[in-house]
Amino acid sequence: MTLKHVACLQMDIQFGDVKANLDHIKAQFKQLSSKVDTVILPEFWPMGYRLDMLADVVTNDLLTPLHTLAKVHDVDIIAGSIPTERDGQFYNTLPVIARTGDVIFSYDKAHLFRLMNEEQYLAEGKGKGVFQLNGVSSAAVICYDIRFPEWIKTQMLDDVEILYVVAQWPKQRLDHWRTLLIARAIENQVYVVACNRVGSDPNNVFGGHSLVISPWGEVVSEAGNDEMILEATLDLAEVKRIRREIPVYEDRRPDLYQLK
Numbered sequence: 001m002t003l004k005h006v007a008c009l010q011m012d013i014q015f016g017d018v019k020a021n022l023d024h025i026k027a028q029f030k031q032l033s034s035k036v037d038t039v040i041l042p043e044f045w046p047m048g049y050r051l052d053m054l055a056d057v058v059t060n061d062l063l064t065p066l067h068t069l070a071k072v073h074d075v076d077i078i079a080g081s082i083p084t085e086r087d088g089q090f091y092n093t094l095p096v097i098a099r100t101g102d103v104i105f106s107y108d109k110a111h112l113f114r115l116m117n118e119e120q121y122l123a124e125g126k127g128k129g130v131f132q133l134n135g136v137s138s139a140a141v142i143c144y145d146i147r148f149p150e151w152i153k154t155q156m157l158d159d160v161e162i163l164y165v166v167a168q169w170p171k172q173r174l175d176h177w178r179t180l181l182i183a184r185a186i187e188n189q190v191y192v193v194a195c196n197r198v199g200s201d202p203n204n205v206f207g208g209h210s211l212v213i214s215p216w217g218e219v220v221s222e223a224g225n226d227e228m229i230l231e232a233t234l235d236l237a238e239v240k241r242i243r244r245e246i247p248v249y250e251d252r253r254p255d256l257y258q259l260k
C-alpha cells in the first residue's frame with residue numbers, strides 16, 4: 001500500500017475538562033471523510049496543560065473509548081498524548097491504537113519542556129517512538145522533541161517513512177514549529193504529519209497550523225488558526241524516490257559525528 005490518507009484533529013482543548021474534550025473528539029470522528037485511514041490527535045488532549053490534575057486524569061479510562069472509535073470508524077489512531085502513571089511517576093504518553101482496537105505501541109515524551117513546568121510533574125521517557133503500522137515503519141514524538149534532531153535521526157535510522165508529531169505548540173513560536181518540522185522532513189526524507197491544538201489556557205495561546213509535509217520538504221496541507229480536521233494523502237513511493245535521488249542515508253559519516 002503506497003497511499004495513506006491521514007486526518008489531524010486540530011482542536012481547542014477545554015482546560016481540565018476531560019469529558020468535554022472526549023465528547024468533542026467523538027463528534028469530530030463523525031465528520032471524517034470515508035477515505036481516512038489514520039487519525040492524529042494533539043498532545044494532552046484530555047485536559048491541556050492542567051498538570052496539577054494528573055493524579056485525577058489518570059483515573060479516567062481514556063483508552064476504552066478510543067478503542068471503540070478505532071473499531072467503529074475502521075481507522076488507526078495516533079492518540080495524541082494522555083497522562084499515564086507507572087511506578088509512582090507520571091508520563092506524557094502517546095498510545096498508538098490499531099483499527100482492531102488494540103494498543104500496539106506507546107511512547108513516553110523524552111524531552112520535558114521546562115517553560116511549561118513539565119519537569120516538575122512528569123518523568124522522562126526512555127525509549128524510542130518507532131513502530132510498524134500496517135507494514136509501514138513509522139515513528140511518533142511529542143512537541144518539544146522536534147527541537148532535538150539527533151533524537152529524531154536516531155529513530156529515522158530504523159527505515160521510518162512517516163514521522164507523526166503531536167503537540168501543544170504556542171502561537172508565539174509558530175515560526176519555529178514550521179521551520180523545525182520542514183527541516184526534520186527534508187533532512188530525514190520522511191513524511192511529517194504534525195497535529196497541534198488551537199485556543200488558549202491561562203498561560204498560553206496555541207498556534208494551530210497542523211501540517212503535512214512531504215519528504216522533499218513541501219507543505220502538502222496546512223491548517224490555519226481555527227479548529228478543523230486537516231486531511232491529506234501521502235504517497236509513500238515518494239519516500240523511496242527521494243532517497244534514490246539524494247542518498248543521504250548512504251552518504252552519512254557517523255564516524256565524524258561526536259554528539260556527547
Ligand SMILES: O=C(O)CCC(=O)C(=O)O
Pocket residue numbers: 113116142143144145147168169170173176
Ligand atoms: O519547544 C517549544 O517551543 C514548544 C514545546 C512545547 O510546547 C511542549 O513541548 O509542550
